[in-house]
C-alpha cells in the first residue's frame with residue numbers, strides 16, 4: 001500500500017464524514033525497500049539465492065543471513081527500482097515467500113513510576129512479594145528453588161546491569177553473563193543497526209523485565225528465579241521499534257547459545273503464524289527451546305486480535321493478571337499555603353525533573369469536575385511563567401494539556417487525577433515541558449479549595465528526588481487476581497488457542513534504569529511474560545533441563561487456576577473465556593508438584609465448518625501410586641466478536657457481549673485408573689449451545705476438570721460457533737461512507753466520470769476498512785475498454801496497485817481506515833498509460849485459497865480516467 005500524501009487522505013476523509021477517523025496507516029509497521037525471503041526448503045543456500053539474483057541483474061544489500069535450522073531464508077534491501085524486481089524474486093523456484101520487513105513494538109508498558117530508597121533486603125527464605133504469594137512462587141523459594149544453574153535469554157531493550165539487584169556488572173561470573181547489542185542506542189527500526197558488545201539499557205523496559213526474572217539482594221524487588229543466569233540480546237534503541245529480521249537474528253543467537261528459556265516482551269497485532277519472525281520462533285520451540293512471548297496489550301480492541309509472534313505454533317503466549325496488591329512509588333515534596341508550615345505530598349513524575357523548583361500553583365478553574373480542563377488552551381492573556389499549572393486529568397491527552405501550559409508561557413505542569421486511584425505517571429513523552437507530574441484527586445481538591453479561598457499555594461521540591469515506595473501496597477479489591485483489562489483477547493485468526501497461561505503483569509514493582517531512580521511500577525503482558533520464564537526456570541531446576549516445550553505448555557496451562565470474568569469494575573460469578581485467560585492464573589507450585597499431567601495445553605475445536613468431532617489427549621499419572629481420576633466439565637462464558645446492536649466493526653472491551661449459554665462437553669471415558677508413570681487416552685466431544693447467534697461470531701470455551709488423589713488439574717477447550725469463511729471482511733459504514741471511491745482531487749468530473757492527472761498531484765483514492773483479519777488484501781487495476789493481460793487471482797487486470805497485495809493483515813479498528821492513493825504505478829514498477837480504469841478491492845475470506853477469485857470479497861469502484869501526461 002502507498003501513502004504518497006496522507007494529508008490529502010485526511011482532508012478527503014473530512015469531506016465525506018462528520019467524524020474524521022484516523023488513517024489506519026497499514027504502512028507504519030513496514031520497512032520500505034526491505035524484504036525477507038523464505039526459501040522453498042532448508043537445502044537452499046543463501047549463496048545460490050544471491051547468485052540467482054545476480055544472474056537476473058538484481059542488486060541487493062544483504063541485511064541478514066539466517067541460520068537455516070531456525071529460518072531458511074534471508075533479508076535484504078533492494079538497491080533500486082524496488083517494485084520491478086519483486087515479482088521476479090517471488091517467481092524463483094528457490095523462493096517460497098517474499099514479504100516486506102515488518103516492525104514490532106515492545107509490548108508497551110502502561111504507567112510509570114520511579115523510585116530510589118533502600119532498607120531491608122528481600123530474600124527467598126521469607127518471600128512476601130505479592131506476585132509471588134499469589135502464584136505459589138514463595139513456597140518454591142521456601143523449598144530452595146531459586147533458578148540456580150538455569151540460563152534465561154531475554155530479548156528486549158537491554159539491561160541496566162550496573163544495578164546491584166541485577167549483579168552490578170556484565171560478563172562471565174555476573175548475573176547478566178552474556179549478550180549482545182544487535183542495534184545500537186540510536187536505532188528506531190528503520191536505521192541500519194550499529195551493533196556493539198555492550199547491551200546496556202537506555203529505555204528501562206528490559207531492566208524492569210530482568211528484575212522480574214532474577215533481581216536479588218534488593219530491599220524492594222525479588223525475582224522469580226533470583227539465582228538464574230541471564231543473557232540479554234538488545235534489539236531496541238532508546239526509542240522506537242525493531243525490524244523482524246533483527247528479531248529472527250536475536251532469537252537465533254539465543255537458541256545457538258543453548259539457553260534453557262527464551263523470553264521476549266515484544267509483539268504487534270497480526271496474529272498470523274505465517275509471518276517470518278513467528279515462523280522462526282515456532283521453529284525454535286519445535287527444536288526444543290521454550291519461548292515465552294507477550295500476548296499483547298490490545299484488550300480494548302476485542303476478540304480475535306492475537307499478537308505476533310505469540311500466536312506461533314506452540315509458542316508460550318502469556319496473558320496478564322493484575323497484582324493482588326497495588327504498590328506505589330511516589331516522589332515526595334512539600335507545599336505551603338500562604339505562610340503555613342510545609343506539608344509533604346507525593347507525586348508521580350511523568351517527564352523532566354522538578355528538583356530545586358519552588359513556585360506558586362495556578363489553576364484555570366475552581367470547578368474540580370471540569371472534564372476537559374486545559375484541552376483547549378487557557379484564556380487569552382494567561383501568563384504561566386514562574387508558575388506551576390495545576391490541571392485536572394481527562395478528555396484530552398496529557399501532552400495536549402502540557403502544550404496549553406507551554407502556549408501560555410509556562411514550563412511546569414502538575415496534573416490532578418480525575419479518579420480515586422492514587423497517582424500514576426502521566427504519559428508526557430514527546431512534550432517539551434520542563435517537568436510534569438501527577439498528584440491524587442484528593443490532593444488536587446485540597447489545593448483548588450485553597451486557591452479558591454484566595455490563598456497562595458507554593459510547591460517546593462528538594463534538590464534530590466526522594467522516593468516513597470509502598471510495597472506490597474494496598475489490596476486491590478477491584479481487579480486484583482483478575483485478568484488485566486488491557487490483556488489481548490485471542491484466539492488467533494486461524495483459531496489456535498492463546499494465551500497458554502496468564503501471570504501477574506498489572507501494577508508490577510521492579511528494577512529500572514539507575515539514572516531514573518532504579519525502580520518503576522509498570523503494567524503489561526511485558527511483565528507477565530518474564531514472570532512465566534522465571535517459573536519455567538524453577539520447573540527445569542526441579543525436573544531437569546531439556547523438557548519439551550509441549551510438556552511445559554501443557555503443565556503451565558492445566559495447573560493454572562481459571563479466573564472469573566472482570567470488566568475492570570465488577571467481578572462476575574462465571575469464568576472468563578479461555579480466549580482471554582488461557583489456562584488461567586499461573587500456579588507455580590502446582591506446576592512443579594502436581595501428580596497429574598495432560599499432554600496438550602488446550603483443545604481447539606476450530607469453527608463450525610471444521611468442527612473437531614473428538615479432540616484427544618492423554619492423562620498422565622506423574623505421582624507414585626495408582627490413582628483413579630474423575631473427569632467433569634467446568635464451563636466458561638461465551639464471548640462474541642460482534643454486538644447485535646452494531647455489527648459494523650467488532651465490539652470493543654469493556655462492552656464485549658458475553659453470556660453463559662454453556663456448551664455440552666462430554667469426555668470419554670469419565671473415569672480412568674492409571675498406574676504411576678502411565679498414561680491413558682481421553683476424547684472430548686463438545687456441542688455449543690444451539691441458540692448461539694452465529695452471525696455475531698460466538699467463541700465458546702471451558703475446562704475439563706481431572707480430579708484424583710486429592711488433586712485436580714483442568715485442560716481448556718474452545719471454538720467458534722460459526723462458519724468463519726462466511727464472516728464479512730469489509731466494513732461498510734454509512735457514517736464514514738466506506739468503501740468509498742474518492743474523487744476529491746479530480747481535475748474535472750464530467751457525466752460522473754472523474755479525470756485525474758498525477759503529474760499535477762491529482763490522484764484517486766480508495767478508502768476502506770476491514771472488520772475482520774484478512775490474509776491478503778488486493779487492490780487490482782482493471783482497464784475499461786482496453787486489454788487486461790495480467791490474470792491475478794482469477795481476474796483479468798493490468799496489475800495490482802503499487803504495494804499490493806498486502807499479506808497477513810490484522811483487522812482494522814473502529815474509527816480508522818485505509819486510504820489507498822494511486823499514482824498510476826503498478827506493483828511491477830511500470831506506469832499505466834492514459835486511459836479509463838477501475839479499482840477492484842479484494843479481501844480474502846477466512847481460510848481462503850488465495851489463488852481463487854471467489855474466495856475474496858470484491859468491491860469495484862466507478863470508472864475513472866487517468867491522464868498520465
Ligand SMILES: *[C@@H]1O[C@H](CO)[C@@H](O)[C@H](O)[C@H]1NC(C)=O
Pocket residue numbers: 087088091
Ligand atoms: C512469473 O511466472 C509466471 C508464470 O510462470 C509468468 O507468467 C510471469 O511472467 C513471471 N513474472 C515475472 C516477473 O517473472
Ligand SMILES: *[C@@H]1O[C@H](CO)[C@@H](O)[C@H](O)[C@H]1NC(C)=O
Pocket residue numbers: 332333334342343344460461462466
Ligand atoms: C518538608 O519540610 C519539612 C520542614 O521544613 C522538612 O523537614 C522536610 O524534609 C521537607 N520534605 C521534603 C520532601 O521536602
Ligand SMILES: *[C@@H]1O[C@H](CO)[C@@H](O)[C@H](O)[C@H]1NC(C)=O
Pocket residue numbers: 353355356463464
Ligand atoms: C539542584 O541543586 C543542587 C544543589 O544546588 C544541584 O547539585 C543539582 O544539580 C540541582 N538539580 C537540578 C535538577 O537542577
Ligand SMILES: *[C@@H]1O[C@H](CO)[C@@H](O)[C@H](O)[C@H]1NC(C)=O
Pocket residue numbers: 328332344345346468469470
Ligand atoms: C508514603 O506513602 C504512604 C502510603 O501511600 C503514605 O501513607 C505516606 O504518607 C507517604 N509518606 C510521605 C512522606 O509522603
Ligand SMILES: *[C@@H]1O[C@H](CO)[C@@H](O)[C@H](O)[C@H]1NC(C)=O
Pocket residue numbers: 494495496497604606607610847
Ligand atoms: C481450522 O481450520 C482451518 C481450515 O482447515 C485450518 O487452516 C486451521 O489451521 C484450523 N485451526 C485449528 C486451530 O486447527
Ligand SMILES: *[C@@H]1O[C@H](CO)[C@@H](O)[C@H](O)[C@H]1NC(C)=O
Pocket residue numbers: 562634703705706707712714
Ligand atoms: C475441579 O474439581 C476440584 C474438586 O471438586 C475442585 O476443587 C476444583 O476447583 C475444580 N477445578 C475447577 C477448574 O473448577
Ligand SMILES: *[C@@H]1O[C@H](CO)[C@@H](O)[C@H](O)[C@H]1NC(C)=O
Pocket residue numbers: 694723725726
Ligand atoms: C455460509 O457460506 C456458504 C457458502 O460458502 C453458504 O452456502 C451458507 O449458506 C452460508 N451460511 C450462512 C449461515 O451464512
